[in-house]
Amino acid sequence: MAKHDTPMLDELEKGPWPSFVTDLKRQAETHPDCWDILGQLELSYRDKITHWKHGGIVGVFGYGGGIVGRYSDVPKQFPGVEHFHTVRIAQPSGMYYSSKNLRGLMDLWDKYGSGMTNMHGSTGDMILLGTRTENLEPLFWDLTHDLKQDLGGSGSNLRTPSCCLGESRCEWACYDAQDLCHHLTMHYQDEIHRPAFPYKFKFKFSACANDCVAAIARSDFAVIGTWKDDIQMDQAAVKEYIAGNYPSNAGAHKDGDWGAFDIKKEVIDLCPTECMWMEGDELKIDNSECNRCMHCINVMPRALRPGKEKGATICIGAKAPILDGAQFATMIIPFIKISKESEYEEVIDVIEKIWDWWMEVGKNRERVGETMQRIGLPTFLSVMEVEPIPQHVKEPRSNPYVFWKEEEIPGGWERDVVEFRKKHAA
Amino acid sequence: MAMSIEEVEAAMIAKATKAPKPQLYIKDFYKCDPDRKPREIKNIANKLVSKGTLMFWSSGSTTMYALPSRIKDEEGDEGIN
Ligand code: HEM
Ligand code: HEM
Ligand code: SF4
Ligand code: SF4
Numbered sequence: 087m088a089k090h091d092t093p094m095l096d097e098l099e100k101g102p103w104p105s106f107v108t109d110l111k112r113q114a115e116t117h118p119d120c121w122d123i124l125g126q127l128e129l130s131y132r133d134k135i136t137h138w139k140h141g142g143i144v145g146v147f148g149y150g151g152g153i154v155g156r157y158s159d160v161p162k163q164f165p166g167v168e169h170f171h172t173v174r175i176a177q178p179s180g181m182y183y184s185s186k187n188l189r190g191l192m193d194l195w196d197k198y199g200s201g202m203t204n205m206h207g208s209t210g211d212m213i214l215l216g217t218r219t220e221n222l223e224p225l226f227w228d229l230t231h232d233l234k235q236d237l238g239g240s241g242s243n244l245r246t247p248s249c250c251l252g253e254s255r256c257e258w259a260c261y262d263a264q265d266l267c268h269h270l271t272m273h274y275q276d277e278i279h280r281p282a283f284p285y286k287f288k289f290k291f292s293a294c295a296n297d298c299v300a301a302i303a304r305s306d307f308a309v310i311g312t313w314k315d316d317i318q319m320d321q322a323a324v325k326e327y328i329a330g331n332y333p334s335n336a337g338a339h340k341d342g343d344w345g346a347f348d349i350k351k352e353v354i355d356l357c358p359t360e361c362m363w364m365e366g367d368e369l370k371i372d373n374s375e376c377n378r379c380m381h382c383i384n385v386m387p388r389a390l391r392p393g394k395e396k397g398a399t400i401c402i403g404a405k406a407p408i409l410d411g412a413q414f415a416t417m418i419i420p421f422i423k424i425s426k427e428s429e430y431e432e433v434i435d436v437i438e439k440i441w442d443w444w445m446e447v448g449k450n451r452e453r454v455g456e457t458m459q460r461i462g463l464p465t466f467l468s469v470m471e472v473e474p475i476p477q478h479v480k481e482p483r484s485n486p487y488v489f490w491k492e493e494e495i496p497g498g499w500e501r502d503v504v505e506f507r508k509k510h511a512a
Numbered sequence: 513m514a515m516s517i518e519e520v521e522a523a524m525i526a527k528a529t530k531a532p533k534p535q536l537y538i539k540d541f542y543k544c545d546p547d548r549k550p551r552e553i554k555n556i557a558n559k560l561v562s563k564g565t566l567m568f569w570s571s572g573s574t575t576m577y578a579l580p581s582r583i584k585d586e587e588g589d590e591g592i593n
Contacts, residue, residue: 140571143583150561154572172572241568241575242538280558281568281575282551284539445550450537451574 089118090125094132110202117201119166119216126164137164144171144219146226150280152237153222169218173199173225174211174238176271176278179264180251181206190233198225208304208406209288210248211238242285244277249291250298258383259293260311260396261424267291269430270437283441285451294392295380301401301415306454307437308401308415309424313393316373317382323389324349324369334385353382397423400436403455413455416463418472436470443469520545520556521565525579528566534582535569541577 088111099105107124114120126137137159144155154172161168175191191212195201200216207213217225229235238246247270250256252263270289271278277287290301293311301308326332327347333340334347349369354362361375362382369389371382378399383390400422401415422432440454443466448457458466467474492498515523523544528536541553548556557577560566569576569583 143567143569145568145570148562150558150568150570150575155570156572241570241573243575276558280561281538281570282554284537286573441551442549445554446542450539 088124089114089121090128092124092128095124095128113201117196119200120202122158122164122166123170123200123216126158126160126167129160129163138170144169144222146222146237148279149237151240151243152279154240155219167216170200170216171219171222173214173217173222174207174209174240174246175214175229176236176238176246177206177210177212177248179249179268179271180254181248182251182254187233187235191235194225194228194233198228209238209240209245210290210299211246237279239278239286242281242283243279243287244274244282245286245288246278247271247289247291248299250293252291252293256293257387258296258311258380258392260313260392261293261309261398262426263291263293263309263311265426266309266424266430266433270433273434283445284448285453287441287444287454289437295378296384301404303404303412303414304406305404305415306402307440308404309398309433310401311392311424312378312397312399312421314395314397314421315393317371317376317393318391319369319371320389321368324386325367327386327389328367332386332388336387353385356381397421400433402440403453403458405453405455413459415455416458417477418467418470420475420477439470514547515545517556520548520553521560524557524560525565528577528579528582534578535576536578537574537576 092107095107098107110120110124114124130137139157139159140155142155142157145151145153152174154174156170156172158164158167158170192201192203195203195214198217198221199214202215204213204215226237229237247267249263249267250259252259252261254264267289276282287307288305289307289309290299290305291309292299292301295310295312297308297310301310323332327334328349330347334352349364354364357376358379358381359375359377361372363370373393378392383392398421399417400419402418404413404415406412419436422436424430424433444454444457447461448454452460463478464474467478524541527541527544528534531540538550538554538557541557542550545553557566561568561577564580566577567580567583569578
């Protein structure tokens with residue numbers, strides 16, 4: 087039986103869509119503390135202000151992350167949510183769980199928490215919502231000892247790296263995203279579990295430009311699979327698609343009434359760089375113009391495949407709001423080899439160059455993308471020791487001044503500052 | 513002469529004692545030894561936490577450092593994530 091009257095929340099159960107209010111009520115039958123979430127939320131709606139308090143000192147011994155402390159500011163009225171901490175569980179690479187493992191996690195959470203979860207959070211972790219401070223250490227013990235799992239990152243830590251399922255299932259994978267993700271997770275344990283930076287930093291790995299983990303929108307450091315040579319083409323299969331013998335998009339849209347496959351309308355005209363055309367019944371691609379967007383390959387997977395010389399593009403600086411609004415990552419390194427043999431040394435070099443610069447130059451609570459924006463791309467490229475290329479240019483320059491550095495001028499120049507200051511006061 | 517780890521630690525504790533607000537950002541400690549890279553300063557700060565001299569204070573998306581004696585209880589005064 088409901089513990090509080092919640093007329094406003096009840097309104098949210100009326101539509102045809104799933105309702106978190108209904109979910110919470112169902113959960114409250116077994117975890118009565120959940121009534122107090124509803125009660126407090128109703129009060130917030132009435133008062134038009136939140137009754138949650140942020141921040142504090144919760145955590146487990148030796149870790150400086152993985153648990154996000156939350157408290158009610160009306161605990162007398164709603165004792166069930168006096169403490170309501172969030173626990174982040176690091177997800178396995180590619181989010182493969184066994185059902186046994188999931189049951190284990192849910193039993194653990196039924197025992198120590200509200201039983202409410204969020205799978206998965208935008209960080210990639212499994213999110214367990216709502217527990218008390220005194221439950222944290224026992225939960226952490228069982229998690230690490232019985233389930234052999236670990237907390238993820240939060241706060242100014244490196245956040246739990248996440249990846250697409252890559253080579254485990256996907257024929258488009260241009261590198262082994264799961265292995266790279268796992269390797270860097272192990273390599274940077276200290277950065278994940280203890281604060282390491284002025285603000286959060288996220289890695290995400292997608293093994294092709296379909297970007298199934300939305301790395302380009304959500305991570306400070308996005309590694310997106312690509313290739314250098316030509317798209318592999320099977321002209322006989324192209325003909326089968328045109329003849330309607332192979333379903334487009336591997337049959338994903340076959341239930342809709344889209345009419346017969348039209349290669350011009352569905353592929354050629356949608357190529358963002360307009361680099362495809364037909365010559366008779368042969369499909370042609372100007373690979374030097376192709377930006378590896380994956381569209382044509384998605385539509386005709388049996389005819390087109392990524393090239394053979396595979397690697398990744400590195401894009402840096404995506405973030406969601408706080409200071410400056412959402413922004414996508416900027417392409418910095420067009421192609422990098424992703425090599426297991428070198429233990430991913432090339433990627434690690436790039437990461438640490440960014441960290442050394444951002445920790446020095448970034449302001450408190452400034453994501454690296456914001457630092458890049460504030461300082462400017464030319465400076466960032468020179469920090470990264472990357473030669474500017476046309477693809478780095480967003481728009482033609484609007485200011486007519488050109489600045490040269492001494493080392494860019496044959497012979498350089500000398501300037502006697504003392505002599506200069508005699509005529510020009512500082 | 514480069515500062516020893518102990519000297520840097522002492523400078524950091526002094527800073528955490530005197531700072532107007534009890535919670536400090538990691539950047540606030542950089543000047544305790546300008547010759548060290550930020551990541552070294554971070555490592556020294558985290559060592560001080562594991563010794564119990566400093567403590568973490570987390571808002572959820574940012575983690576700060578504080579002297580335990582200056583933080584009375586879990587009452588955070590910064591309403592930011
Ligand atoms: C109308 C109700 C709600 C809506 C529409 C909503 C929507 C969302 C969305 C869209 C996200 C981002 C998901 C993602 O990208 O992974 C999110 C994340 C989250 N939600 Fe909700 N939510 C609702 C209610 C709640 C409630 C009642 C709680 C807790 C009691 C909650 C806790 C969270 C948390 C902790 C995250 C972040 C997880 C992370 O760290 O990534 N949400 N929510
Ligand atoms: C008026 C109410 C609230 C506001 C305006 C608010 C705002 C925010 C903002 C701006 C972020 C940072 C998003 C980012 O990562 O850029 C955030 C993160 C978060 N919030 Fe809240 N929040 C509210 C209530 C809550 C409540 C009630 C809870 C849980 C009980 C909660 C749990 C979290 C968690 C777990 C995160 C993720 C922290 C992280 O980045 O690791 N928030 N919230
Ligand atoms: S991002 Fe690309 S490689 Fe990874 S699962 Fe998605 S389609 Fe496959
Ligand atoms: S991958 Fe994208 S850009 Fe390249 S040819 Fe296909 S549709 Fe055009």
